[in-house]
Amino acid sequence: GVTETDEMVEVPADTVIVAVGEKVPAEFYEANGINVNERGKAKLDQETLETSVKDVYLAGDGARGAATIVEAIRDAQLVAKAILGREVVSDRAVTGTETECYEKKGVLKEEKDAAKESERCLSCSKVCENCVDVCxxxxxxxxxxxxxxxxxxxHVDYMCNECGNCRTFCPYASAPYKDKFTLFAKPEDMDDSTNDGFAVLNADTKECRVRFLGNVTECKADDPEDKVPGGIRAxxxxxxDDYSYLLFK
Known part of the structure; x- marks a missing residue:
C-alpha cells in the first residue's frame, strides 16, 4: 500500500511538461492557427495526425484528451510514419473476415460459453459500424x-437530429455525428456547421465544396492534381458514383 509522509521534495527544472491526461489546450492551439472542433480538440488528418497547420502533428493526450498509453504509442507511430514517409513498424495482419464479423453482430457470448476470447471479439479493427447500426x-x-x-x-447532415446515440455506442470515444466526414445537402448547410465534410456542387463534373481540417476549398474530386488528399477525394x-441516392436533389 501507499502511506502519506507529508514530506515535500523540491526538484529544480527549467521546463515542466505536464503529461497526466489533462484536457487538450484548445486556446493554445487556436492561438497558433490550429483549427479545433466544438469540443476544443484539434482537427486532425486521421491517417497522419497532421493538424490544419502544415507539418504540425499532435499525438496522445494532446490530440484526443485523456486516453491510454497504448493509444499514445499508436499515435506516435502514425506521426513518425508521416514525417519519415515510410513504415516504421511491422504490423500484424487484421484477422477475421467481414462475414465472420457480421455474424457476431448482436451476439453477446459469455466467457463460459466461448472456447477462446476471439469468439467474443467483434473485430472492430476489421469492421466497426456501431454508429451506423444505432442511428x-x-x-x-x-x-x-x-x-x-x-x-x-x-455522416449525412440533413438526416441527423443530434440525438447522440452514435456517441454513446462508439467504442473509440468519438462523436461520429461531429467527427465523421459529413455530406451536406448544399454549401449553405456547411456554413451552419463546423464538421469537416463536403457539399456536391455538380455531380456530373464532381465539383464540390470541401472542408478538411477546418479549411474550406473548392475541389474537383476526380482530379488527381487537386490539393484535397486522395483518400478524401476517393x-x-x-x-x-455509387450512393447518389444520398445527394440532395
Missing part, C-alpha cells in the same frame, strides 16, 4: 470505397 435516422452510412480495405463511414467519388 435511428440512418444518418451514418457505411460507404465502400474502391481501393480501401475497410468501409468508410460518412470517398467523395464513391458517394457520387
Amino acid at each position: 435511428p435516422n440512418r444518418a451514418n452510412i457505411s460507404v465502400k470505397v474502391p481501393g480501401m480495405e475497410m468501409a468508410q463511414v460518412i 470517398l467523395i467519388c464513391a458517394v457520387i
